Amino acid sequence: MTVEHGREVESAGTGRRRRGSLTREAILDAAERVVGAGGGELTVRAVAAELEASPMALYRYFGTKDELLEALLDRVLGRVRTGPESADWVEDLRAFARAHREVLAAHPWAVTALFAHAVPGLNAVQLGEVALAILARGGIHGEAAVAAFSAVVAMNYGWCAFASARDTPSTAGGPASDLAPALAALPVEHFPLTVAAAGPLARYGAPEQYELALDRLVAGIAERGDLSSPRP
Amino acid sequence: MTVEHGREVESAGTGRRRRGSLTREAILDAAERVVGAGGGELTVRAVAAELEASPMALYRYFGTKDELLEALLDRVLGRVRTGPESADWVEDLRAFARAHREVLAAHPWAVTALFAHAVPGLNAVQLGEVALAILARGGIHGEAAVAAFSAVVAMNYGWCAFASARDTPSTAGGPASDLAPALAALPVEHFPLTVAAAGPLARYGAPEQYELALDRLVAGIAERGDLSSPRP
DNA sequence: GGGGAATGTGTACGGTGTACGCTACGGCGA
DNA sequence: TCGCCGTAGCGTACACCGTACACATTCCCC
Numbered sequence: 001m002t003v004e005h006g007r008e009v010e011s012a013g014t015g016r017r018r019r020g021s022l023t024r025e026a027i028l029d030a031a032e033r034v035v036g037a038g039g040g041e042l043t044v045r046a047v048a049a050e051l052e053a054s055p056m057a058l059y060r061y062f063g064t065k066d067e068l069l070e071a072l073l074d075r076v077l078g079r080v081r082t083g084p085e086s087a088d089w090v091e092d093l094r095a096f097a098r099a100h101r102e103v104l105a106a107h108p109w110a111v112t113a114l115f116a117h118a119v120p121g122l123n124a125v126q127l128g129e130v131a132l133a134i135l136a137r138g139g140i141h142g143e144a145a146v147a148a149f150s151a152v153v154a155m156n157y158g159w160c161a162f163a164s165a166r167d168t169p170s171t172a173g174g175p176a177s178d179l180a181p182a183l184a185a186l187p188v189e190h191f192p193l194t195v196a197a198a199g200p201l202a203r204y205g206a207p208e209q210y211e212l213a214l215d216r217l218v219a220g221i222a223e224r225g226d227l228s229s230p231r232p
Numbered sequence: 233m234t235v236e237h238g239r240e241v242e243s244a245g246t247g248r249r250r251r252g253s254l255t256r257e258a259i260l261d262a263a264e265r266v267v268g269a270g271g272g273e274l275t276v277r278a279v280a281a282e283l284e285a286s287p288m289a290l291y292r293y294f295g296t297k298d299e300l301l302e303a304l305l306d307r308v309l310g311r312v313r314t315g316p317e318s319a320d321w322v323e324d325l326r327a328f329a330r331a332h333r334e335v336l337a338a339h340p341w342a343v344t345a346l347f348a349h350a351v352p353g354l355n356a357v358q359l360g361e362v363a364l365a366i367l368a369r370g371g372i373h374g375e376a377a378v379a380a381f382s383a384v385v386a387m388n389y390g391w392c393a394f395a396s397a398r399d400t401p402s403t404a405g406g407p408a409s410d411l412a413p414a415l416a417a418l419p420v421e422h423f424p425l426t427v428a429a430a431g432p433l434a435r436y437g438a439p440e441q442y443e444l445a446l447d448r449l450v451a452g453i454a455e456r457g458d459l460s461s462p463r464p
Numbered sequence: 465g466g467g468g469a470a471t472g473t474g475t476a477c478g479g480t481g482t483a484c485g486c487t488a489c490g491g492c493g494a
Numbered sequence: 495t496c497g498c499c500g501t502a503g504c505g506t507a508c509a510c511c512g513t514a515c516a517c518a519t520t521c522c523c524c
Binding site: 111112115116117118119125126128129132133136141142143144145146147148150151153154155156157158159161162165179183186190191192193194197200201203204205208209210212213215216217218219220221223224 | 343344347348349351357358360361364365368373374375376377378379380382383385386387388389390391393394397398411415418422423424425426429432433435436437440441442444445447448449450451452453455456
Binding site: 020 | 512
């Protein structure tokens with residue numbers, strides 16, 4: 001540990017970080033460590049502590065906390081593995097969606113944060129390009145392609161937000177895990193269907209259900225194709 | 233104004249609110265006023281100021297700011313107008329989704345907030361019941377129904393989050409409105425499709441595109457129906 | 465070796481949510 | 495009518511947040 005966090009080793013006396021030992025990458029690493037393990041909240045002070053640096057040191061590299069967050073988000077989005085294309089564009093679209101979802105699911109903290117940022121980073125643009133390429137192979141272009149792409153991404157975001165919200169044991173003890181009995185205990189005369197489907201409802205973010213949902217959406221996209229779409 | 237905010241009229245001398253003039257409803261009203269007009273941020277102090285009360289006064293009615301937010305969100309969700317059912321369950325499903333989306337679009341601040349709360353309020357459950365009823369009329373039950381419902385809701389959330397993020401002139405000046413030229417200015421050799429679709433992409437949250445996306449999703453749900461779904 | 469730019473830090477300010485104890489109001493029994 | 499007392503509303507205070515600003519240090523280059 002004294003090797004990893006090397007301040008007290010490399011320059012034990014001064015209590016000051018070595019010049020140049022701080023980089024945007026190092027800061028992003030620290031930020032991810034903070035926010036990743038244990039679900040700690042992303043605060044400038046926490047990241048600085050992780051680096052054993054002063055909070056203000058970060059401001060040499062990121063003008064603002066928001067800017068740091070933005071960089072962090074685009075970095076995460078860069079992890080989406082867009083596989084090689086196959087002969088079946090529909091299956092490729094599904095694979096794209098799954099890969100996207102996997103990354104979001106692996107970084108639950110990123111999901112909510114991604115909403116606040118209207119301006120997509122470069123990696124987000126890159127993902128869009130890949131998706132548009134897949135859709136183009138299905139003969140879908142222009143407005144319809146953008147709508148289809150947006151639909152997939154929107155569903156993934158919404159889905160992961162719910163799923164991670166459900167899975168986090170937030171509010172100390174996780175009432176979400178007790179959701180099934182809570183639903184089943186509702187007055188049957190008012191919520192008959194909810195009570196009947198309490199089981200599946202309690203697993204509302206589960207992967208099997210995601211497969212079903214994705215299947216529906218992709219089927220709709222494939223079937224409707226570029227109907228009512230102006231070709232560019 | 234001196235009539236609406238009645239403290240200085242009703243009990244001018246003391247600078248203290250009349251006993252019993254504070255209620256959960258009044259607080260929620262104030263909170264909505266704060267967060268609604270001008271997009272002010274929801275802070276306990278701001279709500280208290282709106283009520284001309286002390287911040288701490290609110291804590292008699294809501295244990296925590298989060299609890300207040302939760303109540304506010306469920307109240308908003310209660311505004312979804314679930315129309316009468318028609319003969320066409322598919323059209324009803326579309327109408328449900330549109331109504332849900334409209335409410336979210338009308339309360340952009342609620343969208344991001346709704347993600348953090350895993351436990352659905354009563355109104356959320358009520359919406360689920362309505363959606364399950366529509367799907368049941370299409371012969372869709374159990375896991376498939378939950379997946380379909382979740383898909384619609386997830387897409388709505390994701391969609392509205394993007395749309396509102398794009399439409400808010402955040403970061404002072406709204407670079408989002410300049411998104412089209414920014415996309416068009418990308419290197420064509422790396423992002424040919426993105427550049428070609430810059431126009432539609434810049435309108436990525438627009439209502440016309442939502443109709444296209446919703447159409448795809450609903451088509452998929454209607455077509456696939458309860459395939460691969462265990463009946464309860 | 466010495467100067468100067470670049471890097472990391474300390475201090476401080478205005479904001480947040482909220483714990484704790486007090487004040488004063490208004491309905492109650494006498 | 496009077497006084498009591500539960501409680502609604504309040505004031506103060508604390509820990510934490512993002513970050514402006516001026517300062518100390520360090521390294522590079524001449």
